[in-house]
Amino acid sequence: MKYRTLFLAIFAFISVSSGALAADALKSSQNLDSVKQKIQVSLGMQVSAIGDSPVPGLLQVQTDKGLFYTSEDGKYLLQARIFNLDEGMRNETENALTQMRLDGVDKFKDSAIEYKADKEKYVVNIFTDITCGYCRKLHNQMDEYNDLGITVRYLAFPRAGLNSKPYQDMVSVWCADNPQKALDEAKGGENVAKLSCSNQVAEQYNFGQSVGVNGTPNIILPNGSVVPGYQPPLQLLQAIQDAS
Incomplete structure:
Protein backbone atom coordinates (compact mmCIF):
# COMPACT_ATOMS: atom_id res chain seq x y z
CA MET A 1 0.00 0.00 0.00
CA LYS A 2 2.76 2.42 0.91
CA TYR A 3 4.48 1.75 -2.46
CA ARG A 4 1.25 2.55 -4.28
CA THR A 5 0.95 5.80 -2.35
CA LEU A 6 4.57 6.67 -3.14
CA PHE A 7 4.02 5.92 -6.83
CA LEU A 8 0.92 8.11 -6.96
CA ALA A 9 2.81 10.94 -5.24
CA ILE A 10 5.67 10.72 -7.74
CA PHE A 11 3.25 10.59 -10.66
CA ALA A 12 1.42 13.66 -9.36
CA PHE A 13 4.71 15.54 -8.97
CA ILE A 14 5.79 14.66 -12.51
CA SER A 15 2.40 15.70 -13.90
CA VAL A 16 2.49 19.05 -12.12
CA SER A 17 6.11 19.66 -13.19
CA SER A 18 5.37 18.76 -16.81
CA GLY A 19 2.36 21.07 -16.79
CA ALA A 20 4.45 23.91 -15.39
CA LEU A 21 7.17 23.37 -18.00
CA ALA A 22 4.61 23.33 -20.81
CA ALA A 23 3.06 26.54 -19.49
CA ASP A 24 6.48 28.20 -19.28
CA ALA A 25 7.31 27.10 -22.83
CA LEU A 26 4.00 28.49 -24.12
CA LYS A 27 4.55 31.76 -22.28
CA SER A 28 8.08 32.01 -23.69
CA SER A 29 6.84 31.32 -27.24
CA GLN A 30 4.09 33.93 -26.88
CA ASN A 31 6.64 36.46 -25.63
CA LEU A 32 8.94 35.81 -28.61
CA ASP A 33 6.01 36.23 -30.98
CA SER A 34 5.08 39.48 -29.25
CA VAL A 35 8.61 40.89 -29.51
CA LYS A 36 8.86 39.77 -33.14
CA GLN A 37 5.60 41.47 -34.03
CA LYS A 38 6.61 44.66 -32.20
CA ILE A 39 9.87 44.91 -34.16
CA GLN A 40 8.16 44.26 -37.47
CA VAL A 41 5.33 46.73 -36.87
CA SER A 42 7.39 49.48 -35.20
CA LEU A 43 10.50 49.32 -37.40
CA GLY A 44 9.29 47.72 -40.61
CA MET A 45 11.99 45.05 -40.42
CA GLN A 46 11.26 41.43 -41.23
CA VAL A 47 12.34 39.04 -38.47
CA SER A 48 13.54 35.66 -39.75
CA ALA A 49 14.66 34.24 -36.39
CA ILE A 50 14.44 35.22 -32.72
CA GLY A 51 15.70 33.44 -29.63
CA ASP A 52 18.12 33.46 -26.73
CA SER A 53 21.35 35.43 -27.06
CA PRO A 54 24.71 34.66 -25.40
CA VAL A 55 23.81 37.27 -22.75
CA PRO A 56 21.09 36.39 -20.22
CA GLY A 57 18.25 38.89 -20.41
CA LEU A 58 18.77 39.67 -24.09
CA LEU A 59 17.18 38.13 -27.16
CA GLN A 60 19.03 37.71 -30.45
CA VAL A 61 17.03 38.86 -33.47
CA GLN A 62 17.91 38.06 -37.07
CA THR A 63 16.30 40.53 -39.49
CA ASP A 64 16.48 41.54 -43.11
CA LYS A 65 18.50 44.59 -41.98
CA GLY A 66 21.05 42.76 -39.85
CA LEU A 67 21.55 41.13 -36.47
CA PHE A 68 20.17 42.90 -33.40
CA TYR A 69 19.55 42.28 -29.71
CA THR A 70 16.52 43.27 -27.64
CA SER A 71 15.50 43.19 -24.01
CA GLU A 72 13.19 40.28 -23.24
CA ASP A 73 10.17 42.59 -23.19
CA GLY A 74 11.08 44.15 -26.54
CA LYS A 75 11.41 47.63 -25.04
CA TYR A 76 15.05 48.17 -25.94
CA LEU A 77 16.79 47.40 -29.24
CA LEU A 78 20.57 47.14 -29.46
CA GLN A 79 22.93 46.94 -32.40
CA ALA A 80 26.12 45.71 -30.80
CA ARG A 81 29.01 43.26 -30.76
CA ILE A 82 29.08 40.76 -27.90
CA PHE A 83 32.49 39.54 -26.76
CA ASN A 84 33.03 36.64 -24.36
CA LEU A 85 35.81 37.65 -21.95
CA ASP A 86 36.02 34.16 -20.45
CA GLU A 87 36.76 32.72 -23.89
CA GLY A 88 39.59 35.03 -24.92
CA MET A 89 37.39 37.85 -26.25
CA ARG A 90 35.52 35.49 -28.56
CA ASN A 91 33.23 37.54 -30.81
CA GLU A 92 29.85 35.91 -30.24
CA THR A 93 28.10 38.24 -32.70
CA GLU A 94 30.56 37.40 -35.47
CA ASN A 95 30.08 33.69 -34.76
CA ALA A 96 26.34 34.11 -35.26
CA LEU A 97 26.85 36.11 -38.46
CA THR A 98 29.34 33.52 -39.74
CA GLN A 99 26.74 30.78 -39.49
CA MET A 100 24.13 33.02 -41.14
CA ARG A 101 26.51 33.64 -44.04
CA LEU A 102 27.31 29.95 -44.49
Whole structure:
Protein backbone atom coordinates (compact mmCIF):
# COMPACT_ATOMS: atom_id res chain seq x y z
CA MET A 1 0.00 0.00 0.00
CA LYS A 2 2.76 2.42 0.91
CA TYR A 3 4.48 1.75 -2.46
CA ARG A 4 1.25 2.55 -4.28
CA THR A 5 0.95 5.80 -2.35
CA LEU A 6 4.57 6.67 -3.14
CA PHE A 7 4.02 5.92 -6.83
CA LEU A 8 0.92 8.11 -6.96
CA ALA A 9 2.81 10.94 -5.24
CA ILE A 10 5.67 10.72 -7.74
CA PHE A 11 3.25 10.59 -10.66
CA ALA A 12 1.42 13.66 -9.36
CA PHE A 13 4.71 15.54 -8.97
CA ILE A 14 5.79 14.66 -12.51
CA SER A 15 2.40 15.70 -13.90
CA VAL A 16 2.49 19.05 -12.12
CA SER A 17 6.11 19.66 -13.19
CA SER A 18 5.37 18.76 -16.81
CA GLY A 19 2.36 21.07 -16.79
CA ALA A 20 4.45 23.91 -15.39
CA LEU A 21 7.17 23.37 -18.00
CA ALA A 22 4.61 23.33 -20.81
CA ALA A 23 3.06 26.54 -19.49
CA ASP A 24 6.48 28.20 -19.28
CA ALA A 25 7.31 27.10 -22.83
CA LEU A 26 4.00 28.49 -24.12
CA LYS A 27 4.55 31.76 -22.28
CA SER A 28 8.08 32.01 -23.69
CA SER A 29 6.84 31.32 -27.24
CA GLN A 30 4.09 33.93 -26.88
CA ASN A 31 6.64 36.46 -25.63
CA LEU A 32 8.94 35.81 -28.61
CA ASP A 33 6.01 36.23 -30.98
CA SER A 34 5.08 39.48 -29.25
CA VAL A 35 8.61 40.89 -29.51
CA LYS A 36 8.86 39.77 -33.14
CA GLN A 37 5.60 41.47 -34.03
CA LYS A 38 6.61 44.66 -32.20
CA ILE A 39 9.87 44.91 -34.16
CA GLN A 40 8.16 44.26 -37.47
CA VAL A 41 5.33 46.73 -36.87
CA SER A 42 7.39 49.48 -35.20
CA LEU A 43 10.50 49.32 -37.40
CA GLY A 44 9.29 47.72 -40.61
CA MET A 45 11.99 45.05 -40.42
CA GLN A 46 11.26 41.43 -41.23
CA VAL A 47 12.34 39.04 -38.47
CA SER A 48 13.54 35.66 -39.75
CA ALA A 49 14.66 34.24 -36.39
CA ILE A 50 14.44 35.22 -32.72
CA GLY A 51 15.70 33.44 -29.63
CA ASP A 52 18.12 33.46 -26.73
CA SER A 53 21.35 35.43 -27.06
CA PRO A 54 24.71 34.66 -25.40
CA VAL A 55 23.81 37.27 -22.75
CA PRO A 56 21.09 36.39 -20.22
CA GLY A 57 18.25 38.89 -20.41
CA LEU A 58 18.77 39.67 -24.09
CA LEU A 59 17.18 38.13 -27.16
CA GLN A 60 19.03 37.71 -30.45
CA VAL A 61 17.03 38.86 -33.47
CA GLN A 62 17.91 38.06 -37.07
CA THR A 63 16.30 40.53 -39.49
CA ASP A 64 16.48 41.54 -43.11
CA LYS A 65 18.50 44.59 -41.98
CA GLY A 66 21.05 42.76 -39.85
CA LEU A 67 21.55 41.13 -36.47
CA PHE A 68 20.17 42.90 -33.40
CA TYR A 69 19.55 42.28 -29.71
CA THR A 70 16.52 43.27 -27.64
CA SER A 71 15.50 43.19 -24.01
CA GLU A 72 13.19 40.28 -23.24
CA ASP A 73 10.17 42.59 -23.19
CA GLY A 74 11.08 44.15 -26.54
CA LYS A 75 11.41 47.63 -25.04
CA TYR A 76 15.05 48.17 -25.94
CA LEU A 77 16.79 47.40 -29.24
CA LEU A 78 20.57 47.14 -29.46
CA GLN A 79 22.93 46.94 -32.40
CA ALA A 80 26.12 45.71 -30.80
CA ARG A 81 29.01 43.26 -30.76
CA ILE A 82 29.08 40.76 -27.90
CA PHE A 83 32.49 39.54 -26.76
CA ASN A 84 33.03 36.64 -24.36
CA LEU A 85 35.81 37.65 -21.95
CA ASP A 86 36.02 34.16 -20.45
CA GLU A 87 36.76 32.72 -23.89
CA GLY A 88 39.59 35.03 -24.92
CA MET A 89 37.39 37.85 -26.25
CA ARG A 90 35.52 35.49 -28.56
CA ASN A 91 33.23 37.54 -30.81
CA GLU A 92 29.85 35.91 -30.24
CA THR A 93 28.10 38.24 -32.70
CA GLU A 94 30.56 37.40 -35.47
CA ASN A 95 30.08 33.69 -34.76
CA ALA A 96 26.34 34.11 -35.26
CA LEU A 97 26.85 36.11 -38.46
CA THR A 98 29.34 33.52 -39.74
CA GLN A 99 26.74 30.78 -39.49
CA MET A 100 24.13 33.02 -41.14
CA ARG A 101 26.51 33.64 -44.04
CA LEU A 102 27.31 29.95 -44.49
CA ASP A 103 23.61 29.04 -44.45
CA GLY A 104 22.87 31.82 -46.95
CA VAL A 105 25.56 31.01 -49.49
CA ASP A 106 24.49 27.36 -49.38
CA LYS A 107 20.92 28.42 -50.11
CA PHE A 108 22.03 30.48 -53.14
CA LYS A 109 24.70 28.15 -54.50
CA ASP A 110 22.54 27.20 -57.49
CA SER A 111 21.67 30.81 -58.37
CA ALA A 112 25.18 32.27 -58.07
CA ILE A 113 27.14 33.00 -61.26
CA GLU A 114 30.21 30.81 -60.92
CA TYR A 115 33.72 31.10 -62.33
CA LYS A 116 35.19 27.74 -61.47
CA ALA A 117 38.91 27.06 -61.03
CA ASP A 118 40.17 24.05 -63.01
CA LYS A 119 42.10 22.88 -59.95
CA GLU A 120 39.72 24.11 -57.29
CA LYS A 121 41.09 24.45 -53.76
CA TYR A 122 38.81 27.12 -52.34
CA VAL A 123 35.40 28.66 -53.04
CA VAL A 124 34.59 32.27 -52.20
CA ASN A 125 31.25 34.01 -52.57
CA ILE A 126 31.43 37.65 -53.61
CA PHE A 127 28.64 40.22 -53.46
CA THR A 128 29.04 42.26 -56.60
CA ASP A 129 27.53 45.21 -58.48
CA ILE A 130 28.05 45.67 -62.21
CA THR A 131 28.57 49.43 -61.78
CA CYS A 132 31.23 49.08 -59.07
CA GLY A 133 34.75 50.06 -60.20
CA TYR A 134 36.59 47.75 -57.80
CA CYS A 135 34.20 44.92 -58.69
CA ARG A 136 35.27 45.35 -62.30
CA LYS A 137 38.92 45.42 -61.32
CA LEU A 138 38.50 42.16 -59.43
CA HIS A 139 36.59 40.62 -62.32
CA ASN A 140 39.31 41.56 -64.81
CA GLN A 141 41.71 39.37 -62.79
CA MET A 142 39.43 36.33 -62.73
CA ASP A 143 41.96 34.13 -64.52
CA GLU A 144 44.54 34.91 -61.83
CA TYR A 145 42.14 33.93 -59.02
CA ASN A 146 41.22 30.73 -60.85
CA ASP A 147 44.88 29.89 -61.48
CA LEU A 148 45.42 30.01 -57.71
CA GLY A 149 42.67 27.43 -57.26
CA ILE A 150 40.04 29.96 -56.16
CA THR A 151 36.54 29.46 -57.52
CA VAL A 152 34.45 32.63 -57.47
CA ARG A 153 30.69 32.60 -57.04
CA TYR A 154 28.99 35.93 -57.54
CA LEU A 155 25.95 37.05 -55.58
CA ALA A 156 24.03 40.11 -56.72
CA PHE A 157 24.13 43.25 -54.60
CA PRO A 158 22.88 46.27 -56.59
CA ARG A 159 24.05 49.07 -54.31
CA ALA A 160 21.40 51.51 -55.54
CA GLY A 161 18.64 49.23 -54.25
CA LEU A 162 15.83 47.21 -55.76
CA ASN A 163 14.13 50.10 -57.57
CA SER A 164 17.17 51.04 -59.64
CA LYS A 165 18.51 50.52 -63.14
CA PRO A 166 21.51 48.50 -61.85
CA TYR A 167 19.05 46.11 -60.21
CA GLN A 168 17.10 45.70 -63.46
CA ASP A 169 20.35 45.22 -65.37
CA MET A 170 21.52 42.56 -62.90
CA VAL A 171 18.20 40.75 -63.27
CA SER A 172 18.82 40.75 -67.02
CA VAL A 173 22.32 39.36 -66.50
CA TRP A 174 21.07 36.58 -64.23
CA CYS A 175 18.30 35.79 -66.74
CA ALA A 176 20.60 35.57 -69.77
CA ASP A 177 21.07 32.27 -71.59
CA ASN A 178 24.75 32.58 -70.72
CA PRO A 179 24.96 34.53 -67.44
CA GLN A 180 28.76 34.39 -67.39
CA LYS A 181 29.02 36.00 -70.81
CA ALA A 182 26.36 38.57 -69.91
CA LEU A 183 28.20 39.44 -66.70
CA ASP A 184 31.52 39.75 -68.52
CA GLU A 185 29.93 42.19 -70.95
CA ALA A 186 28.13 44.17 -68.24
CA LYS A 187 31.30 44.55 -66.20
CA GLY A 188 33.06 45.59 -69.40
CA GLY A 189 30.68 48.54 -69.73
CA GLU A 190 28.51 47.15 -72.50
CA ASN A 191 24.77 47.75 -72.62
CA VAL A 192 22.66 45.07 -71.01
CA ALA A 193 19.83 43.60 -73.07
CA LYS A 194 16.64 43.71 -71.00
CA LEU A 195 15.43 40.28 -69.92
CA SER A 196 13.18 38.92 -67.23
CA CYS A 197 12.66 35.53 -65.65
CA SER A 198 12.23 33.87 -62.29
CA ASN A 199 15.38 34.87 -60.42
CA GLN A 200 16.86 35.40 -56.95
CA VAL A 201 18.59 38.75 -57.43
CA ALA A 202 16.35 40.50 -54.89
CA GLU A 203 16.72 37.61 -52.44
CA GLN A 204 20.51 37.73 -52.75
CA TYR A 205 20.48 41.47 -52.13
CA ASN A 206 18.26 41.06 -49.07
CA PHE A 207 20.49 38.28 -47.77
CA GLY A 208 23.50 40.58 -48.11
CA GLN A 209 21.76 43.27 -46.09
CA SER A 210 20.82 40.74 -43.40
CA VAL A 211 24.48 39.83 -42.83
CA GLY A 212 25.75 43.42 -42.84
CA VAL A 213 26.84 43.98 -46.44
CA ASN A 214 26.79 47.69 -47.28
CA GLY A 215 29.26 47.87 -50.15
CA THR A 216 30.87 45.88 -52.94
CA PRO A 217 32.87 43.82 -53.49
CA ASN A 218 32.23 41.97 -50.26
CA ILE A 219 33.94 38.59 -50.07
CA ILE A 220 32.69 35.68 -47.96
CA LEU A 221 35.56 33.27 -47.32
CA PRO A 222 35.07 29.48 -47.15
CA ASN A 223 34.81 29.56 -43.33
CA GLY A 224 32.08 32.23 -43.39
CA SER A 225 34.25 35.17 -42.37
CA VAL A 226 34.28 38.33 -44.46
CA VAL A 227 36.90 40.37 -46.26
CA PRO A 228 35.41 43.71 -47.32
CA GLY A 229 36.59 45.41 -50.48
CA TYR A 230 38.82 44.48 -53.38
CA GLN A 231 41.59 41.97 -52.70
CA PRO A 232 44.37 41.22 -55.25
CA PRO A 233 44.66 37.50 -56.07
CA LEU A 234 47.65 36.67 -53.86
CA GLN A 235 46.29 38.76 -51.01
CA LEU A 236 42.95 36.97 -51.19
CA LEU A 237 44.71 33.61 -51.20
CA GLN A 238 46.61 34.60 -48.08
CA ALA A 239 43.39 35.74 -46.39
CA ILE A 240 41.75 32.40 -47.16
CA GLN A 241 44.71 30.44 -45.82
CA ASP A 242 44.94 32.58 -42.68
CA ALA A 243 41.25 31.98 -41.98
CA SER A 244 41.45 28.22 -42.55
